[in-house]
Amino acid sequence: MSKPLVNRRYSRVVQHLSVTDNIAEPFVHTFPTRLPGCFFTSLTSLEFCCLDWTQGRLHTYFFSYLRHFSAVTSLTLTQCRLRSSRDIHRIVNTFPNLAVISVDSIVIAHKANAVLTVQHPQLTLPAQRSMLTGICTWTYADNPNPFDPEGCEVLQEDVLSTLSSYSSVAELSFFLSQFISFKRLRHFLEAFPNLHGLDVEGEPEWEDLNDQFKASPGRPANMLEFQAWKELSFSFMSAEVMHRLLEHCTTRSRRVHGLCMLMSDLPCPALLQIVEEIVQESGPELEEFRWEVNDDVLAQGSELNAAETYYMLPDFFECNSRLKHLVIDLPIQSAPLHTSQLYDALLKLIARIGSTCLELLILRVMLPTAQVDDTDKEHTPLFEQPNSHEDIVSPFHAILSQKRFDGLTGFTDEAHRPVILKFSFFGGVFPPSEEVSLLSDVIQALVEVLFEPWLKRGLVRLELPSGDEIDDWQEVSTDASGSDSV
Incomplete structure (x- = not known):
């Protein structure tokens, strides 16, 4: 050439x-x-x-x-x-x-x-x-x-x-x-x-x-x-190492615009404490917060299936009035899944969001798989059937209807929603499809009842353990009405 x-x-x-x-x-x-x-x-x-x-x-x-x-x-x-x-x-x-x-x-x-x-x-x-x-x-x-x-x-x-x-x-x-x-x-x-x-x-x-x-x-x-860190992002490391790095970073500034964490094990009390301090001191400057668990690593040891395991969930966002993106992983410690346990966690978290600027909320509920007993070859059921949702509906609806969530708006692209609820399994032996289907039905029914104010506004996308995804709730409502009339 x-x-x-x-x-x-x-x-x-x-x-x-x-x-x-x-x-x-x-x-x-x-x-x-x-x-x-x-x-x-x-x-x-x-x-x-x-x-x-x-x-x-x-x-x-x-x-x-x-x-x-x-x-x-x-x-x-x-x-x-x-x-x-x-x-x-x-x-x-x-x-x-x-x-x-x-x-x-x-x-x-x-x-x-x-x-x-x-x-x-x-x-x-x-x-x-x-x-x-x-x-x-x-x-x-x-x-x-x-x-x-x-x-x-x-x-x-x-x-x-x-x-x-x-x-x-x-x-x-x-x-x-x-x-x-x-x-x-x-x-x-x-x-x-x-x-x-x-x-x-x-x-x-x-x-x-x-x-x-x-x-x-x-x-x-x-x-x-x-004034504040633009972003601190720590991924694929233990909670202890993450805690130590945050300690060092706070010698420069204890405020941050974006704090993203992806842990390879369960969060420790020391990590939760320093994260809470950073979030509170950041106040209105905090715009993004991610608290996630690497489920691939957890699955290797099935750590969360132990009944004594306690997973700490951050719920201290009242002072973050300009928070735009919030992503939280919520592992369920052990089967069976109690809907009351799930309700308490969701209510505690959402009730303490103080932002009027929220644009994206992703909550991923990580479900344990059934644990088989080698003695009698029986396994723990995936969930307990709830008696009624009547006692929990009103407080939940009152929170979702507050003016601070008026900023949540549906996207023009119907495939995207500002609120995403994910339910997925990790670890163990994947349960039979019949049980997964039943569990998915229970979760869908709970979401339909609890999140009704947001469903009517077209804000929610639901991803079920069965793999089904729902974001057109009017269609679901129409199908349900048609089934009832038959």
Whole structure:
């Protein structure tokens, strides 16, 4: 190829471009000379895969031509071998509007020379004009289970040091297992005085958690004042680790706009306490709250099937007057399901929502499967048939009819509703279809009675254990009336 190969009409609409090098016959070093960046005016996301700059030299004008991809705001480097930390800096500084860099399985071949770094800091420090706002180090390459810490390599020290030099970064995404210790993680976080967003996944492989999380220093001296975290998101980790991370984050600010938690075990009292403190101190600034349990992990041990297990449910949202999105998982501890137990949990939660701005409410009820007795081969029934709903209807309707929920409105797309009630099984042996069908009928009848004020407004979508989904309640009502008249 001796001339640029570009269809100008199509190049103007391309938004993402992924370029994977051929190790046997590398070509990416000439890539920007063949695809002039000035033609890709809509290209905002660029990815380089399998670069190996430890062998051979780059095209003389590689970075000069690469600079013409001026619309790029997001850059990803995947499974790349670079000569030194300078290569990362040169790539980042080439894109004038780059905001986010993602690095996945990056190796720096030559470690930084400490003496040379002191004498010539420009060799390792990024140009002052670089204004990165986000860094992501999630690693998915060659890992069938990206949330398994064994599939995540510890980040190379030179990579960490290089990324730490971009002090303008405000949002970070990473796996805990990519850090050799909490101390190293803490030092990494302290490099970003503008930090106000964290997205962290996975369980660390640190040996002694108590030693790792010993009292850490307070707010770093270089930390800029800010009102609240934009978002704190912690996923696929134990409640204990989640609690410790929140403790550290609150040294910077005890308020947050978005708090999202996905636990791999049951919440502990310490976690519930610090979450309650954060939610209350956030007040009207809290706009999103997610409290979820990874049912795949729980199913392995069937932890919630133990009668002595107590699941703590957050119900402290009176002061969050601007809360928009609320997602709560409610595991039922043991079979059979008592409708009174479900009613109490729902009433307690909904009654304490103080927001007048609620746009989305998702409640997922996680049902235990039947546990078979090896002695008599009998199993516990999935539910107990309720005698009557009369005693519970009025208080529930009174809550749903309050003016604070007037902001909940149905979407123009009939497939979406602002209130989603999900009922699903986890763990154990999946029950017989006949029992699942009966349980689904009981749940549907309960929802029809309790949520009648919202059903009339077209707000509710119901997902039943049987797999059926209901969001057109007028049709259900018509079918029921027709059946009664027969």
